Amino acid sequence: MFVGVIEARLRLAETFSLKDKRQIVRGLIEAARRRYRASVSEVDDHDELRSATIGAAIATGNAVEARRILDELETFFGEHPSVIAVDALIEVLSIP
Numbered sequence: 001m002f003v004g005v006i007e008a009r010l011r012l013a014e015t016f017s018l019k020d021k022r023q024i025v026r027g028l029i030e031a032a033r034r035r036y037r038a039s040v041s042e043v044d045d046h047d048e049l050r051s052a053t054i055g056a057a058i059a060t061g062n063a064v065e066a067r068r069i070l071d072e073l074e075t076f077f078g079e080h081p082s083v084i085a086v087d088a089l090i091e092v093l094s095i096p
Helices: 018-036 063-079
Strands: 002-012 039-044 051-060 083-094
Touching (some): 002 063, 018 051, 018 063, 051 063, 063 083
Antiparallel strands (some): 002 051, 002 083, 039 051
């Protein structure tokens, strides 16, 4: 089994309040959960108005599939019109 994780740092361009930010982040998280069947959560920058860090994890039977899904997730986060993907850390772990 392989476990893949991503930590994506995002810049939010069109947020004027924490309520705006939460709405955008919540929408991204829910869409990623549905589309990729991943465990997704905001993991840092909770009180930062214009930035968010989202973490996601998936489990698959092969490393190539795990990497493909995580690469798609990175692209997905950056495709939102109010989001600029700043940085992403991706790791695939082999679990015996």
